[in-house]
Amino acid sequence: MSELITAIAATARPLLVALDFDGTLAPLQDDPSASRIIPAGVDVLARVAARPDVSLALVSGRALHDLHALAEVPEGTFLIGSHGAERARVTRFGLDRDVVQLTDDEADRLASLGARAAGLVRGKDGVWVETKPTAVVVHTRLAQDEDRQEAEAAALALGAELGSGVLHGKDVVEISVLHASKGEALAALRDELGARSVLFAGDDTTDERAFEVLGDGDVTIKVGPGDSLARHRVGSADELVEALTTLV
Numbered sequence: 001m002s003e004l005i006t007a008i009a010a011t012a013r014p015l016l017v018a019l020d021f022d023g024t025l026a027p028l029q030d031d032p033s034a035s036r037i038i039p040a041g042v043d044v045l046a047r048v049a050a051r052p053d054v055s056l057a058l059v060s061g062r063a064l065h066d067l068h069a070l071a072e073v074p075e076g077t078f079l080i081g082s083h084g085a086e087r088a089r090v091t092r093f094g095l096d097r098d099v100v101q102l103t104d105d106e107a108d109r110l111a112s113l114g115a116r117a118a119g120l121v122r123g124k125d126g127v128w129v130e131t132k133p134t135a136v137v138v139h140t141r142l143a144q145d146e147d148r149q150e151a152e153a154a155a156l157a158l159g160a161e162l163g164s165g166v167l168h169g170k171d172v173v174e175i176s177v178l179h180a181s182k183g184e185a186l187a188a189l190r191d192e193l194g195a196r197s198v199l200f201a202g203d204d205t206t207d208e209r210a211f212e213v214l215g216d217g218d219v220t221i222k223v224g225p226g227d228s229l230a231r232h233r234v235g236s237a238d239e240l241v242e243a244l245t246t247l248v
Ligand SMILES: O=P(O)(O)OC[C@H]1O[C@H](O[C@H]2O[C@H](CO)[C@@H](O)[C@H](O)[C@H]2O)[C@H](O)[C@@H](O)[C@@H]1O
Pocket: 020, 021, 022, 023, 027, 028, 029, 030, 031, 032, 033, 035, 059, 060, 061, 062, 063, 130, 137, 139, 141, 169, 170, 171, 172, 174, 204, 206
């Protein structure tokens, strides 16, 4: 932890603090609608965002409207949703957002994906489908091993057939009709803001795309166990929030 705190203190300014949501700020839940940022996180993010030399962003796989509803972040926060396919900024009047426009082919494939995914989960206990503006997600957190393996294999095959991008995260297979990644979205936001350094924290394999685009002067933090390109590691959302207090 002390190495991480030293690295955070040494970041060049302006600094972009970009954080994943599920598993990073909000402990994982069986029901995604029950996810909440930990209370200490709400407070520290408000204080981080108030710093004149720091910008705050959440970079999530969540659909943007979902992320906005769950993340209690202050005005000015950038929200990147659907793994980079959606983007907005929080204002006092609501979200200032870029609306995703699907082509006819993408819209048709999304509709087919929804129908085919619904078919592949039928009869499998604990497997269900979440739909997003650019993707469908097959969730397997509550399934027993056999149903989980079958559902994930079928979802990956469906993704190869109809998707433009497939991500295999924690108990989810996400099939998108757009090419998007947290890495591309984070690099674009960094350029736009002219940030001299970036702090990014994430817990899942999908966050590795963001770690990939960061360099020596940046701070990369893996939350929890698992292989990672990140230089630093914390055990939980509480530890991450504790480290972020260094900024304020
Ligand atoms: O990029 P993230 O902010 O980590 O979002 C990734 C996915 O998060 C949600 O699923 C994950 O969290 C759920 C609630 O804790 C959990 O039940 C599920 O197993 C996790 O994979 C969300 O439902 C997905 O749409 C996001 O893409």
